[in-house]
Amino acid sequence: MLGLILLLQTLTIAVSGPATSAEYLPLRVAEAQGYFTREGLTVTLKTTRAEVGAAEALAQGQADLAATSLEAVLRFATRAVTQGPRLVFGLTAAPPVALLLATPLNGTVRSIDQLAGLRVGISAPGDPAHTWLMALLARARLSIAQVEMVSLGERGLAIAVETGDVQAGVVAEPAASRLIATHHAVVLGDLRTPAAVERALGIATMNAGVFMRADRRPSDRDLAALVRALVDAERLIATESAAALAAGLPRSVVGTAEEFERRLVTARALYLPGGAVTVPQIRESIAIVRAHMPFSPGLRIPRPEELIYDPAVSRPDPRRK
Numbered sequence: 001m002l003g004l005i006l007l008l009q010t011l012t013i014a015v016s017g018p019a020t021s022a023e024y025l026p027l028r029v030a031e032a033q034g035y036f037t038r039e040g041l042t043v044t045l046k047t048t049r050a051e052v053g054a055a056e057a058l059a060q061g062q063a064d065l066a067a068t069s070l071e072a073v074l075r076f077a078t079r080a081v082t083q084g085p086r087l088v089f090g091l092t093a094a095p096p097v098a099l100l101l102a103t104p105l106n107g108t109v110r111s112i113d114q115l116a117g118l119r120v121g122i123s124a125p126g127d128p129a130h131t132w133l134m135a136l137l138a139r140a141r142l143s144i145a146q147v148e149m150v151s152l153g154e155r156g157l158a159i160a161v162e163t164g165d166v167q168a169g170v171v172a173e174p175a176a177s178r179l180i181a182t183h184h185a186v187v188l189g190d191l192r193t194p195a196a197v198e199r200a201l202g203i204a205t206m207n208a209g210v211f212m213r214a215d216r217r218p219s220d221r222d223l224a225a226l227v228r229a230l231v232d233a234e235r236l237i238a239t240e241s242a243a244a245l246a247a248g249l250p251r252s253v254v255g256t257a258e259e260f261e262r263r264l265v266t267a268r269a270l271y272l273p274g275g276a277v278t279v280p281q282i283r284e285s286i287a288i289v290r291a292h293m294p295f296s297p298g299l300r301i302p303r304p305e306e307l308i309y310d311p312a313v314s315r316p317d318p319r320r321k
Contacts, residue, residue: 010042011226013210013220014057014066015131015255017047019252020259022267023092023208024067030233032161032248039225051128052076058085058213065212065226067091071289073211074301084214084302086309088223089230089275091208093197095128096173096270098180099136099189099259102164106186109167112140115188119163120147121169123154128207129170131292136189137292139201161185174262193269203284204228208275212309224307231274238268279304 015024016321030036036043046063048054051072058066059077065088066073077085101109109115115137122130125152152160158175160166162184171179173192179185190196198204210230212218218226236245242261246254254260282304295301 014063035229090277
């Protein structure tokens with residue numbers, strides 16, 4: 001037993017909050033199921049309030065890796081890291097949201113380009129969904145100035161779409177699926193799976209992932225072990241029942257049993273296969289982030305091919321036989 005303990009490599013991973021976030025659920029599952037330990041790793045998950053906190057923890061050397069959004073890493077981790085961040089594992093293609101149209105307008109508004117002049121709700125200015133809404137509008141050749149943007153908070157937004165107080169809104173899962181299932185809304189732009197993102201935007205992208213510092217990188221062995229644990233966690237998320245999965249997770253991650261089951265159903269197809277990301281995906285994603293808000297002049301944004309840790313490019317898709 002002592003020999004096993006000595007072999008374990010300790011890694012601290014800053015994970016974007018809230019703890020209930022479906023985008024970062026694979027890390028919670030890998031920890032709870034003992035997948036990290038099985039791979040010879042001792043992993044400490046350090047939850048931050050949001051994406052920015054995880055990126056800053058990486059930049060300040062408070063964590064070995066960070067599970068956060070590409071936008072947060074580019075804006076808050078490149079500033080303090082000499083050699084820049086590197087992507088180890090891709091999690092999601094976009095935030096798990098959908099641009100929904102309130103049902104009373106179904107048939108009148110048939111596409112995103114017809115939202116001009118209408119009230120479009122978001123949870124909060126500057127959140128990840130806001131960035132990707134701008135990408136959807138740009139794809140439809142609309143500017144943000146052509147719609148009436150209102151910020152309502154996550155719960156208030158879902159209620160406003162349901163009641164028709166806003167004509168459209170960027171609603172996060174699992175509320176988006178609930179509104180669709182109860183016929184209170186229809187989908188105008190779907191970002192809830194990698195395949196849906198490609199249909200909605202015409203390109204493949206990446207939003208959330210696990211990043212390291214190029215100048216303080218863990219060993220290749222430890223990174224490969226981390227990837228195996230996360231791939232297995234995503235496989236379990238796709239197949240395990242909500243009750244069985246929740247049994248091993250902290251209450252802060254699960255929330256209520258009913259809420260967790262809804263989140264799990266929507267998370268099953270959420271993740272990028274095998275965590276693999278291509279250079280074009282990174283290039284397109286950086287362009288989306290840049291269009292949302294220009295980067296500060298002092299930031300050195302890595303080239304897409306610099307940003308990816310090599311095995312993340314060539315990793316095979318585990319779902320293909």
